[in-house]
Structures are given as C-alpha cells and as structure tokens.
Amino acid sequence: MAESEQTLRLYAFEPSYIAPIVFAVVIGISLIVHIFQNFYYRFWRTTFWMFWGGTVFTAGWIMRIFSSYDPSNKALYIAQTCLVLGGPPIYAAAExxxxxxxxxxxxxxxxxxxxxxxxxxxxxxxxxxxxxAAGAAKMAASKGLDISEYVLGGKLVSISLVLQAAVECVFVSFVATMHYRAARAHHLSRNVRALCFMLYGTSALVLFRCIFRAVEAFATQGVLTPEQCGSLCRLVETREWYIYVFEATPMAIYTIWLNVMHPGRYLPRNKFQYLDVDGTTERLGPGWVDRRSQWQTWADPFDLVKTIKGRPAHEKYWLQSERWPAAEGSFAQGTASNATRSLSGKLYRRVSMKPEV
Structure with a gap:
C-alpha cells in the first residue's frame, strides 16, 4: 500500500471539526485565567506547572483542529498526539x-x-x-508502517500510564495522611480543608484519565489497522467521542477546578510562614532544616532510619512558638492575602520578613 493511502488510515473515524475547537477555547481561556491569577497572587513558583501543562494541552487541541481538516497529514497527527498525551502529566506536577x-x-x-x-x-x-512523549511519537510516526516500532511505542505509553496511576495513588495517600493528622490535632482550618478536597478531586480526575488511556493502550497493543481490532479495541479506536469524554473533559475540569480554587488564595506565598499549634496564628519560622549531611539526605530522602528510631533529623521548630514572630494576618482565619488588594478591597501588607526561595 502506498504511503499516501496509509496516511488516510491515521484516524479510524472522520475527525470532528467542532470538538477540538471547543476544548482548545475552554482550556485556552482557563490557561489565560491561570496566568492572571499567578501574577495576581504572585504564586508562580508553586503553580508554574499549571501554566506549562495548560500551554502544552492547549497546543495539542489546536494541532488537533488542523489535523481534523487535514487527516492524512502525518506531521500534524504526530504533533497533536504527543501534545494531547503530554499535557496531563505536566498538569499533575502542579498538585x-x-x-x-x-x-x-x-x-x-x-x-x-x-x-x-x-x-x-x-x-x-x-x-x-x-x-x-517517546511512546506517543513512536506510535504516531509508525502507525500503518512499522509494527515493531508501533508496539514499542505502545508499551512505553502503557508503562507511563501505569506509573502515573501508581504515583497518583501514593500522592493521594500522602494527602489523606496530612488531612487525618490535621483533623486529629484540630488544625483542619477552612483553607486546609479546601485544599485537601481539591487535591482529592483533581487526583481522581487524573486517575480517571489514566484508566481510560491504559485501557486504550492495552486494547490497541500491536494493532495497526481497524480490521485487526477486537471488540474493545474497536470501541475505543473507532469512536472519537471517547477521547473527549475520558481525556479532554476530565482534564478541562481539572484545570478549571484549580482556577476556581487557586492555591494562592489558601496558602501563604512565603514558604517560611506556617500555622502555629494553636490552629489560628501563623508565624514566620526557619523552615524545615535537615541536620544530616547531603549524601545522607539523598540516600534516605524520607529520613526513615532516624524517624523509626524516634530521633528525626529535623528540628521541631513549631514547638517553640515564642521564638518566631507572628505573621501579618492568617490564611486559616481568612485575614491574609497574597494579593496586593483582596477581592473585597481591603488592603493587606505583604509578609516579607523572609524571601521565598
């Protein structure tokens, strides 16, 4: 079969012209809002990955628009495949x-x-x-041409999806641990509770998307043409709406959710500012200081050895409240803001006793 005929089989369906435009606009607007909020709250260090993930994901749907109008163009097909698949893992880094x-x-x-x-x-x-990225590029470039490269690309994508799902599960367990400890100590202030539930929800969306992509990857493993598909393969390969329901929609909700509940509203920009043991006052401490040598921190990043022995290597500075000055306002009580002027118009003085590094 000539390559011009093979490229016509890049899509096993007639690609929609409207759907990629809708998602490019929705995710693009969300990206613009996020950029505005990052400047407004000056929270770039923490949420830069939302900007980068949004840029990649928006570019992916823009490439999908062009690809839908020229479905035999392999370069556009490769670009949209890599960018659409590459956006969600970057989004997850924001969490x-x-x-x-x-x-x-x-x-x-x-x-x-x-x-x-x-x-x-x-x-x-x-x-x-x-x-x-490597797997998506191999799959898109070798589709209909090289079975070995296509299978290798599929395996790389499958491994990445399983790994991301595992990472998300571990991540959720850490959020749940923080949530439980804060609740037990009566430190579950409104801002902490809001962030915990937001992280549960966004992680669930990432996992939902991972499950769909994993099913798709395993169902289409080694399949080059629709004729080689089994029933599950045909279900995910020949119906375009699947990608919009199980990929585009969850990630669009994800990015909108992080805009509605931007962490710059709930956490101090200054990472040295922490919640005191009284659950209301916020203080400016020294930050987490690890007394071990650098090679020890790399060999045992979680300080498991000393923690098990009951002698963790970090200083419990939060037990010495009298040593650290109180911050101006409190995010726990809703009396502090990272913005120069709050949404209600009340002016807050920024905490600047320690620079953010």
Whole structure:
C-alpha cells in the first residue's frame, strides 16, 4: 500500500471539526485565567506547572483542529498526539508542588521533608512525561508502517500510564495522611480543608484519565489497522467521542477546578510562614532544616532510619512558638492575602520578613 493511502488510515473515524475547537477555547481561556491569577497572587513558583501543562494541552487541541481538516497529514497527527498525551502529566506536577507547600504550611503534620515532594514526585512526573512523549511519537510516526516500532511505542505509553496511576495513588495517600493528622490535632482550618478536597478531586480526575488511556493502550497493543481490532479495541479506536469524554473533559475540569480554587488564595506565598499549634496564628519560622549531611539526605530522602528510631533529623521548630514572630494576618482565619488588594478591597501588607526561595 502506498504511503499516501496509509496516511488516510491515521484516524479510524472522520475527525470532528467542532470538538477540538471547543476544548482548545475552554482550556485556552482557563490557561489565560491561570496566568492572571499567578501574577495576581504572585504564586508562580508553586503553580508554574499549571501554566506549562495548560500551554502544552492547549497546543495539542489546536494541532488537533488542523489535523481534523487535514487527516492524512502525518506531521500534524504526530504533533497533536504527543501534545494531547503530554499535557496531563505536566498538569499533575502542579498538585505535587501544592502538596509540598501545604507540608511547609503544616510542618508538624508533614509526611516527610516538604522539599522532597518536588524531588520525588516532580522527577517521577518528568519520567512519566518522557516515556509518554517517546511512546506517543513512536506510535504516531509508525502507525500503518512499522509494527515493531508501533508496539514499542505502545508499551512505553502503557508503562507511563501505569506509573502515573501508581504515583497518583501514593500522592493521594500522602494527602489523606496530612488531612487525618490535621483533623486529629484540630488544625483542619477552612483553607486546609479546601485544599485537601481539591487535591482529592483533581487526583481522581487524573486517575480517571489514566484508566481510560491504559485501557486504550492495552486494547490497541500491536494493532495497526481497524480490521485487526477486537471488540474493545474497536470501541475505543473507532469512536472519537471517547477521547473527549475520558481525556479532554476530565482534564478541562481539572484545570478549571484549580482556577476556581487557586492555591494562592489558601496558602501563604512565603514558604517560611506556617500555622502555629494553636490552629489560628501563623508565624514566620526557619523552615524545615535537615541536620544530616547531603549524601545522607539523598540516600534516605524520607529520613526513615532516624524517624523509626524516634530521633528525626529535623528540628521541631513549631514547638517553640515564642521564638518566631507572628505573621501579618492568617490564611486559616481568612485575614491574609497574597494579593496586593483582596477581592473585597481591603488592603493587606505583604509578609516579607523572609524571601521565598
């Protein structure tokens, strides 16, 4: 079969012209709102990944628009496949940063060193993203041409999806641990409760999307043409609405949810600001200080050895409230804001006794 004939089989259906436009507009608007809020709350360090994930995902649906009008164009097909698959793992990295900042805010309930959240989850997320991009590119480029490359690409995508689902499950367990500890200690203030439920919900959306993509990947493993499909394969390969219901919609809800409940509304921009043991006052502490050598922190990032022995290597500075000055306002009580001017018009003075690093 000539390549011009094979490229016509890139889609097993007649691609919609309208649906990718709708999702490109929805996710693009959400991206613009998120950029505005990042500047408004000056929260770029924590939620940069929402901007980057939104940029990639929006670009994916824009490429899908062009691809729907030129379905035999392999370059457009590869671009939209890689970008649409690559956006969600980047979105998930925003959750990991939010959890790290929540651990800094509630150090007494942190599962482990807040900065290790970035090391552990974001770098695992980078691995997921790399596997996804490599697998998607191989599958799209070899579709209808090279069975071995197509199968390899499918395996890489399958591995990345299983890994991302596993990471999300571990992530949710950490959020649940923080939630339980805060509730037991009467530290479950409105902002903490809102963030916990937001992280549960967004993680559920990522897992929902992962399950769909995993079913699709395993059902189409090694399948080059619709004729080779089984019943499940035909179900996900020949019906375009599946991708919009199980991929586009959950991730659109995800990004809108993080706009409605932007963490800049609920957590201090200054990561040294933490909730005192009284559950209302917020103080400016020294941050989490690990007294171990650098090689020990890399060998045992969770400080398991000393924690098991009952002698953790970090200082419990939150038990020495008298040493640390009270912050201006309290996010727990709703009397503080990261914005120069709150939505109600009341002016707040920014806490700047320690720079954010």
């Amino acid at each position: 990991y940063n939010i959890l790290g900042r929540l651990m800094s805010y509630l150090p007494m309930h942190a599962v482990f060193h807040p900065r290790r959240v970035i090391i552990v989850f974001v770098y695992l997320g980078a691995l997921v993203e790399s596997l996804t």
